[in-house]
Structures are given as structure tokens and as C-alpha cells.
Amino acid sequence: MTCAEFQKVLPYIIETGGIAEQEEHLRTCSTCSDLVADLKYIAECAKLLVPMVEPSPRVWNEISKSLEQEGLVRKATPRGRLLEPTHASRWGPAAWIGSAAILLLILGGLFIHRAHSNRTEDASLTPAAQPARSGLSFQGMNDSADQQVLEQVQTNTPSLHDTYQTNLQRVNSYIADASKSVEQNPDDADAQQHLRDAYEQKAMLYDMATTRSLP
Amino acid sequence: MTFRRNATKLVVLAFAGMAFLTASAQTRKEFRYTVGPKAAVVVVNRFGPITVRPSSNNQVIATATLHSNKVEVDETHNGNRVELRSHLLQNVNPQEGQIDYDVQVPADAMVNVRTATGSLSAQGLQGDVVLVADAGTVDARNLSNASVHIKTLNGPITLANISNGQLDVTSVGGDVNMNGVTGSRVNVNTASGKIVYVGDFGGDGDYTLSNHSGDIDVTLPQNASVDITARSVTGSVQNDFPLSQKSHTSFAPTQGRSFAGTSNSAGSSVQLRSFSGKIRLKKQ
Numbered sequence: 001m002t003c004a005e006f007q008k009v010l011p012y013i014i015e016t017g018g019i020a021e022q023e024e025h026l027r028t029c030s031t032c033s034d035l036v037a038d039l040k041y042i043a044e045c046a047k048l049l050v051p052m053v054e055p056s057p058r059v060w061n062e063i064s065k066s067l068e069q070e071g072l073v074r075k076a077t078p079r080g081r082l083l084e085p086t087h088a089s090r091w092g093p094a095a096w097i098g099s100a101a102i103l104l105l106i107l108g109g110l111f112i113h114r115a116h117s118n119r120t121e122d123a124s125l126t127p128a129a130q131p132a133r134s135g136l137s138f139q140g141m142n143d144s145a146d147q148q149v150l151e152q153v154q155t156n157t158p159s160l161h162d163t164y165q166t167n168l169q170r171v172n173s174y175i176a177d178a179s180k181s182v183e184q185n186p187d188d189a190d191a192q193q194h195l196r197d198a199y200e201q202k203a204m205l206y207d208m209a210t211t212r213s214l215p
Numbered sequence: 216m217t218f219r220r221n222a223t224k225l226v227v228l229a230f231a232g233m234a235f236l237t238a239s240a241q242t243r244k245e246f247r248y249t250v251g252p253k254a255a256v257v258v259v260n261r262f263g264p265i266t267v268r269p270s271s272n273n274q275v276i277a278t279a280t281l282h283s284n285k286v287e288v289d290e291t292h293n294g295n296r297v298e299l300r301s302h303l304l305q306n307v308n309p310q311e312g313q314i315d316y317d318v319q320v321p322a323d324a325m326v327n328v329r330t331a332t333g334s335l336s337a338q339g340l341q342g343d344v345v346l347v348a349d350a351g352t353v354d355a356r357n358l359s360n361a362s363v364h365i366k367t368l369n370g371p372i373t374l375a376n377i378s379n380g381q382l383d384v385t386s387v388g389g390d391v392n393m394n395g396v397t398g399s400r401v402n403v404n405t406a407s408g409k410i411v412y413v414g415d416f417g418g419d420g421d422y423t424l425s426n427h428s429g430d431i432d433v434t435l436p437q438n439a440s441v442d443i444t445a446r447s448v449t450g451s452v453q454n455d456f457p458l459s460q461k462s463h464t465s466f467a468p469t470q471g472r473s474f475a476g477t478s479n480s481a482g483s484s485v486q487l488r489s490f491s492g493k494i495r496l497k498k499q
Contacts, residue, residue, distance in 0.1 A: 157261065157331055159309055163350045167368045167387040170406045174427040177490055181448055189465060190446055194490050197404050197425055204366055204385050208349060 001025040006032050010039075146172070149209045164209055171205060174198040242281040246299065248292045249274055253342060254324045257298040263313040264333040264351075267326050269340060270319035277318045283311040334370075353389075371408075378417070390429070405429060409492075413499070415439040416483040425488040433487065436499040440482035445496060446473035447489040455497040 006013070006025050013022050013036070026033050146168050153164045178195035185191050250256075256275055258265050263282070270276055275297045279288045285307045291298040301314045309332060320326060322341045329347040336354045337344050343362040346353050348370045355363060356375040363380055365372055369388035377396045384391055384403040391403050391410045397417025403410055409429040415436050416422055424431055435441070435456055444464060445452050451471050458476025468474060474496075487494050 157349075160331060160349055163368055167406075170387050170427075174406045174490070177427065177449075181490070190488060191448065193488065194425070194427070194448065198406070198427070201385060201387055201404065201406055205368065205387060208347065208366065208368065 003029060003032055007035070010036070145206075149206055153209050164205070167205060168202075171198060171202045175202065240283050242284070244279045244281065244288060246277045246279070246288070246290055247274055248297050250297065250321065250324070251295050252321075252323060253295070254321060255296040256318065256320045256324050256326050257296070257300075258316055258318055258326075258328040259298075259300045260314055260316060260328075260330045260333060261301055261303065261312055262309045262332050263301075263315050263330065264335070265316040265318065265328045265330055266336045267318045267320060267328060267340065267344075268338050269322040273321050275318065275320050275324070277316060280315040282313040282315075283307065285311045286314060288314065369408075416441050416485055418482040420483040422483060422485045423488070424486070426492055427490045428492055429489070430492045431487050431489050431494045433485075433494075433496045434499050435478070435496070438479060440479040441485050442477045442481035442483070443485040443487070443496070444473070444475040445487040445494045447492060447494050448472075450489050450491045450493050452494040453496070455495075457498070 001021050001024070003025075006022060006029070009018070009022065012018070013026070018026065026036060149168070150161060150165055154161045175195070175198040178191060178198045181188070181191040182195050250273060252273075254275065256267075258267075258277070277297075277299055279299070281287070285304050287302050287304060289298075289300045289302045291300075299316065299318075301312070303312050313333075315333075318328075320340070322339065324340070325343045326337060326340060327345040328335055328337075330351050331349045332351055333348070334352045334354070335346045335348050337346060337358065338355070339357045341358070341360050343364075344355065344358060345364045346355060347366045349368050350370055351367070352370045353365055353367055353372045355365065355373070355377065358377045359379050361377075361380040363377065363382045365374075365382075365384045365386075367386040367389045370386070371390045372384060372386060372392070374382070374384075374391070374393045374396050376394070377398065380398045382396065382398050382401045382403075384405075386405045386408050388407045389405060390408045391405060393403070393410075393412045393414065395414045396412070397414065397420060399420050401420060401422045403424045404426070406427040407429050408426060410424045410426055410431045412424060412432070413434045416439055418440060424433070431445075442461075443458065444466075445454070446466065452474055454474050454476075456478070458474070458478055461475045461477060464475045466473065487496070
């Protein structure tokens with residue numbers, strides 16, 4: 001089993017443990033076992049957020065749609081989802097925005113990882129199909145999550161709304177440039193680092209916007 | 216003529232009255248706490264500056280100047296932890312909600328402060344420091360043996376005389392100016408901010424200065440001991456510092472876009488990375 005085949009069914013392997021062939025690959029491949037360990041850790045961290053009300057179904061739909069569009073998950077899941085909150089009814093806007101930040105980082109990591117995989121391990125794809133698969137765009141999710149962050153800032157600290165808006169644009173511009181660079185040069189460690197830096201900045205911005213440490 | 220003189224008097228009196236009312240609306244409060252070694256001191260302010268400096272004893276002494284009666288200070292002192300938090304009593308504008316903090320802490324205290332719009336200043340400390348300013352400026356100087364974390368959205372950051380610690384700076388749009396900053400690990404990451412470094416990068420440290428679109432200017436003395444790589448993905452680089460060529464780099468150097476080299480015993484590793492900005496390295 002190749003890494004590409006393994007990662008295609010990754011969400012189901014995390015849920016069910018996978019079949020013998022997949023377990024064998026997980027045991028022998030340090031790249032995939034590291035990836036699974038990271039995803040499990042992030043999913044566990046996401047559960048620790050303490051929210052209050054149910055996020056709008058639109059939010060989950062947007063996230064789900066983005067993941068489906070990128071081929072990271074299949075359309076229907078028989079039971080549960082990798083990142084579904086266990087206490088969804090208590091989730092609040094601030095917390096789901098924090099989760100969105102984590103999701104952004106996950107997607108950023110997967111983006112880098114998959115861009116690399118596409119180049120090194122998925123050579124069976126036709127050249128025409130590669131850009132379609134690697135052309136990951138999180139624009140839809142960004143719009144939605146960014147909007148929620150800005151609404152949160154508008155509610156908490158209206159005088160900072162424009163500042164956050166301007167800086168979100170800066171970060172998104174950084175992400176867009178770095179993403180394009182990684183697509184064009186998947187093996188370029190610098191390009192990958194720029195993308196990680198850009199996502200870190202976005203996570204910081206989300207964190208600053210939603211944290212309750214301000215009076 | 217008399218009418219004009221009386222009118223002038225009235226205007227002067229009115230201004231004096233307004234000035235008096237404004238001044239009287241400000242309230243000054245002092246808080247004192249005795250703490251043990253490595254006390255944790257937290258100050259959270261929405262509007263207004265926070266200055267943190269060392270005290271001469273084992274006390275935390277905080278002076279808060281409240282700009283209206285629509286805001287108060289919530290204080291907590293549990294064991295070795297002191298927390299001061301501005302509390303807005305109603306919807307207020309930034310002027311009414313402003314509190315100016317001047318906080319003296321034992322030099323080894325662990326300090327964690329945040330303001331949304333004011334300036335932050337920390338100096339003369341030797342404990343871990345976390346400074347977060349949404350839109351405010353940050354000035355940190357004369358810090359040693361500390362782990363320093365700084366975050367801003369677009370507030371400029373000035374760092375001077377920071378030594379023997381670890382420094383982690385993240386800003387989206389703020390410029391970062393460093394003078395005499397050394398440590399075992401120094402990491403500066405901005406999106407559109409400009410990064411300026413003046414100093415020798417100490418010895419045996421690991422330095423990364425990175426941004427998206429801002430320029431990176433580094434000025435080194437002749438005796439700096441560095442192993443340096445610089446690369447701008449779509450921008451440019453310019454090197455006026457004498458470096459010995461490296462036999463191996465992790466990337467293929469491109470004329471005008473990257474360079475790498477060493478100086479003296481190459482004690483510190485320095486990575487300068489920009490996406491579209493210009494990187495300049497020059498001799499002091």
C-alpha cells in the first residue's frame with residue numbers, strides 16, 4: 001500500500017483503525033504514522049475547547065464542503081466524523097472560531113503534505129489531473145470563518161474591527177502567495193516554511209480576536 | 216469694551232472648568248502585594264498603556280490611572296500570582312475606558328500583559344515575559360535570561376539589549392526593530408512588517424527573521440560570528456558584508472535572490488527569509 005492510497009482513506013482509518021493492510025502500512029511508514037498521530041492530537045485538543053452554543057449549521061456545511069471539494073473526505077460518512085465535536089450543543093462562536101483556526105492549520109499541514117505527496121508518490125495521476133487535485137483553495141472557508149471572526153471583533157471591540165480586517169487581508173495574501181509557491185515548487189522547504197508561517201499568523205490573529213483575556 | 220472683557224473672562228473660566236472636570240475625572244489608585252520568587256504578574260487592559268519595570272524589593276507595586284468612573288480595576292492576589300484587569304462598567308469610548316498602568320515587579324517575575332490599543336513597555340526584567348498588543352506598540356529592552364514572547368497585529372515592536380534568552384516575535388503588519396538582541400533562539404515572523412536587526416547575533420544562537428512582503432535589513436559588525444543564509448522567493452537580496460562561501464547549502468543559490476556564507480567561526484546560525492521583500496546585509 002502506498003502513502004497516497006493510505007491517506008485517501010485516512011479519516012476512516014482514524015475512526016475504525018483500518019484493515020490489516022492499512023495497519024501494516026501505518027506500522028512501517030513513519031510519515032503516515034506521524035501524520036495520524038498529529039491529527040489525533042489535534043482532534044483531541046479541539047475537544048478541550050469549552051463552548052456554549054451550537055455553531056450555525058452553515059459553518060459546518062462550509063467546512064464540510066471545503067473538505068469534500070479538496071477530496072480530503074467523502075461526501076457521506078456512515079457514523080461520526082473525525083473532527084465532529086462531542087458536545088456540539090455547547091459550542092459557542094468563540095470556540096468554533098478557535099476550532100476553525102486549528103482546522104486551518106490542519107488543512108495547511110495537509111496542503112503541504114499533499115502537495116509533496118502529489119509530486120513524489122502519486123505519479124500515476126495524469127499531468128492534467130494534478131493541478132485540479134493540488135489546487136487547494138480554502139477561499140470559501142476563509143470567507144466564512146473570517147467573517148465570523150470580524151463579527152466577533154465588532155461585538156467585543158468595535159474600534160478594532162478595521163484593524164483586524166486589514167490584517168486578515170494581509171495574512172490571506174501571504175497564504176495565497178505561499179500556497180501558490182508550494183504548488184509550483186512542492187519540494188522547496190522555504191516555500192513550505194513560508195506557508196506554515198502564514199498559517200501560524202492566521203491562527204494567532206484568530207486567537208487574539210476570540211480570546212477572552214480582554215475585559 | 217466691558218462686555219468684551221466679561222465675555223473673555225467667561226470663556227477662560229469655562230475652559231478652566233472643563234480642564235478641572237477632566238482632571239478630576241481621572242483617579243489614581245495604587246496596589247501593593249508582597250510576593251515570593253518568580254511571581255506571576257498578569258495585567259489586562261483594553262484601552263491604555265502598560266509599563267512594567269523592576270522593583271527594588273519583593274513587592275509588586277502597581278499604579279493605575281483611571282480616566283473615568285466608567286471603568287475600574289479588578290485585582291486578584293492568590294499566593295504568588297497577581298492579576299490586574301480593567302473592567303468596563305458600561306459601554307464606553309476608548310477615552311472613557313482608558314487606564315494607564317505603571318507596574319513594578321521583582322526582576323525575576325513572570326510577566327504576562329495585554330492591551331488592545333495602548334502601548335506596552337517592559338524593561339529591566341529577568342523573568343519570562345509575554346507581551347500582546349492588538350493595535351498597540353511594544354517596547355522591550357534590557358531583558359536578560361528570559362523567554363520573551365511578543366504578539367501584535369500591526370503595532371510596531373522595538374527590542375533593545377535583550378540577551379541570553381529565547382525570543383519569539385509574531386506580528387502581522389508591525390515593523391520589528393532590534394538592536395543588540397541575542398539569544399539561544401530568536402524567531403521573528405511578520406507578514407508585511409519590515410525587520411531591522413543591528414548587532415552581532417551573539418554566539419551559538421539560532422536566528423530566523425522571516426516575513427512576507429516587508430524588507431529585512433541586517434547590519435553586522437566585522438567580528439560577527441555567523442553562518443548566514445538569505446533568500447527572497449520573489450524579491451531580491453543585497454550583500455555588502457564579507458562572507459566566506461559555503462561549500463553546501465540547502466538550496467541552489469540564485470543570483471540576486473539568495474546568498475549564503477560564513478564569517479569568523481560561524482557560531483550563530485542566521486536565516487533571513489522573505490517572500491517578496493528585499494533582504495540587505497551590510498557591515499556596521
